[in-house]
Amino acid sequence: MRAKTVWAAGAVAALSALAGLAATAFAQAPAGRAEQAHPGRAVYERACAACHDNPDTKSPPLAALQTLGADAVLASLTVGKMKEQGSLLKAPELQAVVDYLSAGARRDEAWIAKAACPADKRVVDLSGPETWTRFGVDYAGSRRLDAKRAGLTTADLGRLEVAWALGLPQTNSLRSAPVIVGSTLFYSASQAGYLLALDTQTGCIKWSLKTPRPMRTSMTYGQLGRGGPKALIVGDVAGQVLAVDARSGQLLWSAEGRHDPEAVLTGAPVLWRDRIIVPVSAMDVARAGNPKFPCCKVHGAVVALNAKDGARLWVAHTMPDAKPTGGRNAAGADLWGPSGAPVWSSPTINERRRVIYVGTGQNTSHPATATSDAIWSLDAMKGATRWFFQALSNDVWNMACSRGANCPAAVGSVRKDFDFGSQAIVARDARGKEIVVAGQKSGDVWGIDASGREVWRRNLSPGSPLGGVHWGLASDGTRVFAPIADPTGAGMHALDVSTGQVIWQRLLGDPSCRTLRAGDGPPPDRAAFAKCRNIGMSATPLVIDGAVVAGTLDGKLMIFAAEDGREIATVDTARTFETLNGVPGKGGSIDSHSIFAGDGLLFVGSGYAQFGAPAGNVLVAYRPKSAD
Known part of the structure; x- marks a missing residue:
């Protein structure tokens, strides 16, 4: 018989409990503790480092993992794609590695x-x-x-500037x-x-x-x-x-x-x-x-x-x-x-x-x-x-x-x-x-x-x-x-x-x-x-009016004329941005589904560390520059 299950209340409770343990450990950790002494480091080195410290695997490196919050790390190890690896850890080990990886992430809202x-x-x-x-x-x-639906013409795409950035x-x-x-x-x-x-x-x-x-x-x-x-x-x-x-x-x-x-x-x-x-x-x-x-x-x-x-x-x-x-x-x-x-x-x-x-x-x-x-x-x-x-x-x-x-x-x-x-x-x-x-x-x-x-x-x-x-x-x-x-x-x-x-x-x-x-x-x-x-193009492109918009794995937003491939513009997103909400914003790889447009703006989510490309955390909106 095929499995027909729903998200079990017990699983939610267990996940919440572990999240609470990780949060408590984070809160109680001395601010100046030595990273080498953190008990989660040993768990990481035994269970995670073989992939994440090896660039040949294209797994996110340790530095990228340590930008994540406890909820995201815990979810990956308990219900996400690292569930099998997480299942090999005992509860204290899971708590320790979650705390180790998320210790540097900001927890305020x-x-x-x-x-x-x-x-x-x-x-x-x-x-x-x-x-x-x-x-x-x-x-x-x-x-x-089309130009009407996007609020952008091909000419507009050749003169973009940052409208805002959200970190x-x-x-x-x-x-x-x-x-x-x-x-x-x-x-x-x-x-x-x-x-x-x-x-x-x-x-x-x-x-x-x-x-x-x-x-x-x-x-x-x-x-x-x-x-x-x-x-x-x-x-x-x-x-x-x-x-x-x-x-x-x-x-x-x-x-x-x-x-x-x-x-x-x-x-x-x-x-x-x-x-x-x-x-x-x-x-x-x-x-x-x-x-x-x-x-x-x-x-x-x-x-x-x-x-x-x-x-x-x-x-x-x-x-x-x-x-x-x-x-x-x-x-x-x-x-x-x-x-x-x-x-x-x-x-x-x-x-x-x-x-x-x-x-x-x-x-x-x-x-x-x-x-x-x-x-x-x-x-x-x-x-x-x-x-x-x-x-x-x-x-x-x-x-x-x-x-x-x-x-x-x-x-x-x-x-x-x-x-x-x-x-x-x-x-x-x-x-x-x-x-x-x-x-x-x-x-x-x-x-x-x-x-x-x-x-x-x-x-x-x-x-x-x-x-x-x-x-x-x-x-x-x-x-x-x-x-x-x-x-x-x-x-x-x-x-x-x-x-x-x-x-x-x-x-x-x-x-x-x-x-x-x-x-x-x-x-x-x-x-x-x-x-x-990281020179290639992996993200899904987008056609706007007479142009095709694409992103590169090293963070460049590239715009070509659809008819003949003429380069209309290239915008580097792998840089720092001043954000409207005060979170430090740094662009990186453009991948997955991160290019979209509407209401007269072109948007890009810059940063994708899942396969070892440059990490990032910024949603950027671009608008056409005003005519001089």
Whole structure:
């Protein structure tokens, strides 16, 4: 029987108790204590340092971890992606390492009061234009805003200046796309633990909501059923889907968004008609790093919830439940399968056909399935599978393959980790025929017809676990814009939607970087690798008017002419900012879903330390400079 569990009250109580212990330990620690003597340091060095002190793993380094608050660290180790590693720690060890990692983080909430809007400016007016209501901008996932909707022209994007900057405490990574309605920007300050309603023009805070747990996904927005309130929908680190009243900031309901208590939510849910479509991923890929972990059991899914109250409507699975295979790993743990094919990205909806498209990741244990590294088409009303288009078969991989007993056997696996981690786009070719365009971490961009057959394929780089097309594509209807994160092929590539032919390319970095194969790991010349590792583009781009806006892993916001790739502007965000709320603001890598626009401003969340790129903690709004 499939697991159908909800967030248990006992788990909440245990989490709260541990948070209290960590907070008490923090409060009682002498201000001048030597870091070397902290009991949590020994726990960190034994249980965490092998990855986090090793740049080859691209894990956030110790300095980035120590910017986080106790709530964020604790959530990661108990319900988040480090849950398996956290499970190996006894309660005192967990308390000690949480305190050690969060000891330097500011714990006061004065930053919210300092940035609060004047009392007469806190009204959230939901009658204005609904500029940005979902991650993909539209249901087709185009990531395209015309000049009127954005309030920005191509010319405006060539003369940007900082309008305001908001520093987020206890934060090293910004990953989420917002909702923008009228003059209000709803933003998930996930690591800081708050959902914020900001004034678009000034950045002041209209309302704030301290969420029960850190949020993980980008948001969607709309009315919850006929006559219901306008609400924000977001997923948290424990797999719960939250509905929040957009006008008041009050929590309306919380519902289990997963099909399995060990699954996680990563991609943004989508509110469509009377239902919320929730993509479900899995962290067995990371948990497999523990040699005692019985690898692996969890698979991907799509869940539909009733928008009115969060009641479950249907669940669609990427494969059957895992079973013991009869084998054991080198550490003696039982092996399970099949598993994997998680859904990392936000769903795309073809409204005319009433069809959902999502991408899937690789299998995490044997046996391989025909549903991994695929584009999945399913009925939006009932969840029935229409088809799977598998781009790469026999891709069985997990993070134990860097070192560990749970790496899947090479026999029967290519071991590439070539996910479809980005949202697909529904476009039309030159003849008006629908085509699904999808980017893969292999460095491939695919054109697939409505029946699930390949129309074209274009390879732009060798690919890697963090390379190729990582977080997403954008399209202006004629062209599709593909950012590449690999040093080989790093930059922006414009392809013809109909044929996949390259229209233009803007490659980044020294030409010597293009000889490096990121998928092969660091070469002997580590200095050369360090020079090249963060030149690529991983964040999902955005089309505004006649321009495409993209971000680099070293923090540059780059704007190109959509037609020919001419560079319109480059803005460096990897710097310090004077913030409106007094929190020291430092930009870093631009990654994930951190580029968005509306109400005449371009926004970027600068900083993303999750894969070892430069950390940062600042949300920056840019406006066109006034004419002299």
